[in-house]
Amino acid sequence: MSNLRYSQVTPKSEYLNRRRFLAGGAAAVGALVLPVSTYAGAKLSGVTKSPLSTTEPATPFEAITGYNNYYEFGTDKGDPAKNAQNFKTSPWTLTIEGNVAKPKTLDLDGIMKIAPLEERIYRHRCVERWSIVVPWIGFSLSALLQQVEPNSKAKYVAFQSYYDPKQMPEGKHAGIQLPYLEGLRIDEAMHPLAMLVVGLYGEVLPNQNGAPLRLAVPWKYGFKSIKSIVKIKLVEKEPPTAWNLANAHEYGFYSNVNPEVDHPRWSQAKERRLPGFATRPTLKFNGYGDQVAGLYTGMDLKKYY
Ligand code: MTE
Numbered sequence: 373m374s375n376l377r378y379s380q381v382t383p384k385s386e387y388l389n390r391r392r393f394l395a396g397g398a399a400a401v402g403a404l405v406l407p408v409s410t411y412a413g414a415k416l417s418g419v420t421k422s423p424l425s426t427t428e429p430a431t432p433f434e435a436i437t438g439y440n441n442y443y444e445f446g447t448d449k450g451d452p453a454k455n456a457q458n459f460k461t462s463p464w465t466l467t468i469e470g471n472v473a474k475p476k477t478l479d480l481d482g483i484m485k486i487a488p489l490e491e492r493i494y495r496h497r498c499v500e501r502w503s504i505v506v507p508w509i510g511f512s513l514s515a516l517l518q519q520v521e522p523n524s525k526a527k528y529v530a531f532q533s534y535y536d537p538k539q540m541p542e543g544k545h546a547g548i549q550l551p552y553l554e555g556l557r558i559d560e561a562m563h564p565l566a567m568l569v570v571g572l573y574g575e576v577l578p579n580q581n582g583a584p585l586r587l588a589v590p591w592k593y594g595f596k597s598i599k600s601i602v603k604i605k606l607v608e609k610e611p612p613t614a615w616n617l618a619n620a621h622e623y624g625f626y627s628n629v630n631p632e633v634d635h636p637r638w639s640q641a642k643e644r645r646l647p648g649f650a651t652r653p654t655l656k657f658n659g660y661g662d663q664v665a666g667l668y669t670g671m672d673l674k675k676y677y
Contacts, residue, residue: 413575413576413578414575414576415574415575415576416489416509416570416571416574416575416576418488418489419489419490419491419509419571419574420488420489420490420491421490421491422490422491422492424490424492424494424564424565425491425492425493425494425507426493426494426495426505426659428493428495428505429505430493430505430506430507430573431504431505431506431645431646431647432647433572433573434647435504435646435647436504436506436572436573436581437453437572437578437580437581438450438453439502439646439647440452440453440580440581441498441500441594441595442456442580442581442582442599443542443543443546443547443548443550443552444533444535444540444542444543444546444550444552444600445459445540445542445543445580446542446545447542447545447546447547451542452579452580453578453580455542456578456579456580457579458539459539459540459579459583459600460539461579461583461584461600462480462584463479463480464479464480464483464584464585464602465477465478465479465602466478466479466482466483466585466601466602466603466604467602467603467604468516468517468520468603468604468605468606469603469604469605469606470526470530470605470606470607471522471523471524471525471526471606471607471608472520472521472522472523472526472606473520473521473522473523474519474520474521475520476519476520480584483568483570483584483585484570486511486515486516486519486568487511487512487515487516488511489509489510489511489570489571490509490510490511491507491508491509491574492507492508492509492510492567492588493505493506493507493508494506494508494565494567494588494590495590495658495659495660496588496590496594496597497593497594497629497643497654497658498593498594498595499593499594499595499623499627499635499640501638501640501642501643501644502643502644502645502646503643503644503645503646503654504645504646505645506572506588507572507573507574508567508569508571508572508588509569509570509571509572509574510567510568510569510570510571510588511567511568512564512565512566512567512568513529513561513562513566513567513568513587514561514562514563514564514566515568516568516604517529517561517562517606520606522558522606523606525606525608526558526606526607526608527557527558527607527608527609528555528556528557528558528606528607528608528609528610528611529555529556529557529558529561529604529605529606529607529611530553530554530555530603530604530605530606530607530611531553531554531555531556531587531598531601531603531604532551532552532553532598532601532602532603532604532605533550533551533552533553533598533599533600533601533602534551534600534601534602535550535551535552547618548614548615548617548618549614549617549618550614551602552598552599552614553598553611553612553613553614553617554587554595554596554597554598554613554614555610555611555612555613555625556589556596557610557667558606559667560589560664560667563663563664563667565589565590565591565660565663565664566587566588566589567587567588567589567590568585568586568587568601569582569585569586569587569588570584570585581599582597582598582599582600582601583600584600585600585601586598586599586600586601587601590658590660591628591629591657591658591660591661591663591664592626592627592628592629592658593627593628593629595614595615595623595627596627610625613625615627621636622635622636622637624676624677625676626668626673626676626677627677628657628664628668628673628677629654629655629656629657629658630656630657630673630677631653631654631655631656632656632673632674633673633674633677640654641653641654642654
């Protein structure tokens with residue numbers, strides 16, 4: 373539904389109590405004025421199922437939302453779920469600027485109107501060797517990029533996360549430079565699989581998963597999928613990225629999932645599928661090679677790791 377407004381998402385407390393709510397005669401579900409935290413878990417409507425989904429079963433909600441990397445909220449896997457609960461995600465401002473004809477500043481309503489919402493069930497492989505299967509909700513990043521009309525100098529897309537040391541005091545101990553930065557080559561960013569995500573499992577993104585807006589780039593290691601995005605800039609040169617700045621030897625710009633290229637400290641040949649301990653072989657490009665291998669024709673993927 374292209375005209376879905378953020379103010380029209382149904383807060384969880386409300387749809388759980390919908391019957392009582394309707395019986396009470398309060399019909400005005402629109403124009404909700406709510407503290408932001410009530411959006412977490414709010415149901416998204418008008419979502420269609422995407423043919424880009426894997427047929428693998430989705431990982432349980434509890435594992436997707438309870439085992440996270442979001443260093444602004446702490447470095448233990450359980451920290452984000454605990455520490456991000458009161459993170460304020462509204463109002464939110466996303467700016468898209470740089471080498472474009474039509475720079476934009478969007479609020480949450482504007483973000484929700486970029487394109488119709490789709491559910492896409494993607495594999496998500498962390499560089500630390502765990503993987504999950506997530507029913508993301510969102511749309512192709514290309515839908516937004518096309519609207520700003522990149523010019524011929526737009527060779528890369530740089531992304532920046534929100535960072536507020538007051539709301540994210542654990543960020544001081546992250547061991548990486550914040551705000552978190554990421555980047556893609558323009559053709560990677562325009563690939564239909566590269567997704568801007570606003571929800572999962574039918575609901576608005578939980579804060580620990582990167583509310584209100586994050587990337588999902590399923591053929592790359594999870595750290596490329598930057599959370600809580602506030603700025604997107606179309607640039608001429610390869611932009612700096614948080615993990616590459618922290619340790620260039622271990623984390624390259626491309627970071628395509630590749631079982632043939634080991635991390636300096638561990639093999640990437642296998643992965644653990646959460647929530648269990650069973651391992652499985654890791655697939656090149658995380659199993660998306662048919663769609664994306666052509667982006668890297670002629671490139672030495674050991675050099676461009
Ligand atoms: N984005 C920000 N802003 N901060 C982070 O620490 N961690 C990255 C990525 N995006 C991170 C981030 C890493 S290492 C991974 S594996 C994924 O988010 C984890 O996403 P998930 O917690 O939703 O599974």
